[in-house]
Every structure is written in C-alpha cells, then in structure tokens.
Amino acid sequence: MLNFNFPIIALAPLAGYTDLPFRKVVKKYDADWSISEMINANALKYQNEKTLKMIQKNSNETPYSVQIAANNAEVAKAAVEVLNEYDFIDGIDLNVGCPVKKAIKSGYGGNLLNEPDNLSEIISTIAKTHNKKFFSVKMRIGFDEINGVERAKLIEDSGADILTVHGRTVKQMYSGETNYEEIKKIKASLKIPVLANGNIDSYKKAKEVLEFTNCDGVMIGRGAIGNPWIFKEIKLQRSITKEEKKDVIIEHLKAMIEWYGEYGVILFRKHLHTYSKGYQGASEFRTKVNAITSSKDMYELVKEFF
Numbered sequence: 001m002l003n004f005n006f007p008i009i010a011l012a013p014l015a016g017y018t019d020l021p022f023r024k025v026v027k028k029y030d031a032d033w034s035i036s037e038m039i040n041a042n043a044l045k046y047q048n049e050k051t052l053k054m055i056q057k058n059s060n061e062t063p064y065s066v067q068i069a070a071n072n073a074e075v076a077k078a079a080v081e082v083l084n085e086y087d088f089i090d091g092i093d094l095n096v097g098c099p100v101k102k103a104i105k106s107g108y109g110g111n112l113l114n115e116p117d118n119l120s121e122i123i124s125t126i127a128k129t130h131n132k133k134f135f136s137v138k139m140r141i142g143f144d145e146i147n148g149v150e151r152a153k154l155i156e157d158s159g160a161d162i163l164t165v166h167g168r169t170v171k172q173m174y175s176g177e178t179n180y181e182e183i184k185k186i187k188a189s190l191k192i193p194v195l196a197n198g199n200i201d202s203y204k205k206a207k208e209v210l211e212f213t214n215c216d217g218v219m220i221g222r223g224a225i226g227n228p229w230i231f232k233e234i235k236l237q238r239s240i241t242k243e244e245k246k247d248v249i250i251e252h253l254k255a256m257i258e259w260y261g262e263y264g265v266i267l268f269r270k271h272l273h274t275y276s277k278g279y280q281g282a283s284e285f286r287t288k289v290n291a292i293t294s295s296k297d298m299y300e301l302v303k304e305f306f
C-alpha cells in the first residue's frame with residue numbers, strides 16, 4: 001500500500017486547503033499519500049452531509065487516509081466504526097498536534113501530548129477497532145517542553161503503524177525553526193516508519209531533510225499551496241516548466257468547479273493569490289480575480305494570465 005522501500009512524499013492535511021480537488025491535483029503530480037482535512041470525531045457520529053463530503057476520495061487517490069481529532073477513546077472508537085463502513089478509505093490518521101485554542105480547550109489535537117495515558121488509550125482503541133490497511137498518527141515534538149522521543153515511543157507501543165512528526169512544540173504554533181534534530185532522534189528510536197514534517201518547501205529542502213533525519217519520508221503542507229507540483233519536483237530533483245505549471249492551475253480550477261459547482265470559482269480565489277506570486281502584474285490580476293464569479297470568466301482570465 002505505502003511502499004517504504006523509497007522515501008514517501010506525502011501531502012499534509014491543511015484545513016481549508018487540502019480538499020478533494022486540491023488532493024486530486026497533488027496526486028496526479030506524484031504525491032504518494034494524501035490525508036483529508038481534520039475531521040472532528042464527534043461530527044462523524046452524526047454523519048451529516050458536510051462531514052460525509054469531507055471524507056470523500058478521488059479515484060486516483062489510493063492510498064488515502066481520513067484524519068480524525070478525538071479527545072477520548074470512546075469518541076474515537078465511535079468515529080472509527082463509522083469510517084469502517086466506507087471501504088474506499090485506506091487509512092486512519094489521528095491528529096496529535098493541532099495547536100488552536102479550541103482544540104486545547106476541548107482536549108484534542110496537541111493537547112493529547114499533555115495526557116499520555118489518554119493518548120495511549122485512544123491509540124490502542126483505534127488500533128483495535130479499525131478495519132483499514134494502516135493507522136497513522138501525526139504529532140508535534142511536545143506541548144511546551146520537548147519530549148518527542150518519549151511520546152513517539154508511547155505512540156508506537158500503543159499500536160500506531162506510521163508516525164509523522166511536525167518538528168515544533170504545540171506552544172510554538174507555526175513560528176520558529178523546525179527542529180529536525182528531534183525528528184532525527186525520534187526516527188532513530190522507533191521501529192515503525194517515520195515521516196518528517198515542517199517547512200519543506202522545495203525539492204532541495206526535501207532531500208536535505210531526508211538525508212539529515214534519515215526518515216522514511218517527508219510530509220509537505222504549506223509548501224504545496226500554490227505549488228502542488230512540488231511532489232513531482234522532489235521525485236525529478238528539478239523544477240517543472242512554466243507551461244506545465246499552467247496546465248496544473250487549469251486542472252485545479254476544473255476540479256474545483258466539478259466538486260463545488262460555480263461556488264468553486266470563489267473558493268479558488270485564495271489559490272490563485274498564491275499561484276500568481278512572483279508573476280508580473282500579480283497585484284492587478286488578484287483584483288480581477290476577486291471580482292469574478294463565473295467559471296467561464298475565470299477560465300479566460302487564468303488562461304490569459306499564466
């Protein structure tokens with residue numbers, strides 16, 4: 001399913017960005033593994049339309065994991081039982097890193113790093129309950145103090161098959177350097193595959209991080225926004241051409257409209273803001289983009305600009 005004979009290049013979950021159309025494009029351009037945006041385990045219980053739409057998978061997306069956030073074993077078990085009903089889901093990922101206030105207050109995401117017994121119980125419960133091909137965990141290296149090796153061992157011992165490590169503490173949020181040293185220590189202490197995550201934004205950086213940490217792969221989040229071809233570039237170890245990039249942008253727009261209808265045009269604006277970075281006339285382009293509501297006009301503008 002995930003072949004660890006070669007380094008895995010995975011797309012990180014990014015709430016608000018890595019929806020089905022974005023993942024479709026990223027998979028086409030050589031990402032090995034993609035994960036849904038974070039889904040609250042409680043929401044899965046009710047299986048409302050919005051949540052069910054969020055767990056859907058593209059036909060080109062195998063292997064695909066759904067990421068859940070849970071603050072206790074009972075809730076996690078109920079969510080996994082729902083996901084077990086959907087055969088197209090290949091894996092389940094548990095969020096052990098989300099730093100937002102709501103997560104910490106409700107006790108899920110990064111807060112679990114403060115509650116090792118609860119974390120262990122949630123992981124062993126998911127490991128026992130799921131009927132998927134694999135179960136992964138995505139963690140940070142500590143809450144405020146760094147204790148990544150200790151927590152990573154607990155995660156492995158509790159039954160996770162794969163671990164992704166974002167090399168920051170929860171308290172750091174998204175600022176400061178990524179601590180690749182701690183990721184390297186974690187990799188050296190575990191038997192299960194470990195993926196490195198944090199600030200990988202070019203094919204050169206991916207290579208450096210893989211060599212330094214000795215990890216089994218890398219996971220890329222923000223570095224893929226406005227840059228979904230990065231996965232292909234990592235495999236080729238070179239940049240792709242401007243013409244190829246134009247094709248990808250048009251494909252992304254098409255996928256947005258297929259998935260969201262005309263509303264996809266509005267949702268695509270934020271992606272165009274990033275795609276246009278560094279292009280001459282980007283500022284006027286963005287002003288025009290913000291005024292467009294029809295897919296026909298958007299196709300025309302995008303084809304003309306890039």
Ligand SMILES: Cc1cc2nc3c(=O)[nH]c(=O)nc-3n(C[C@H](O)[C@H](O)[C@H](O)COP(=O)(O)O)c2cc1C
Nearest residue numbers: 012013014015037038166198199200220221222223
């Ligand atoms: C806008 C945004 C949304 C995110 N959403 C999620 C999420 O749903 N689940 C998760 O595990 N991490 C989430 N993250 C964290 C990323 O997956 C990743 O761990 C972090 O951004 C560091 O990697 P990067 O530097 O490659 O982006 C999010 C980050 C950002 C910036």
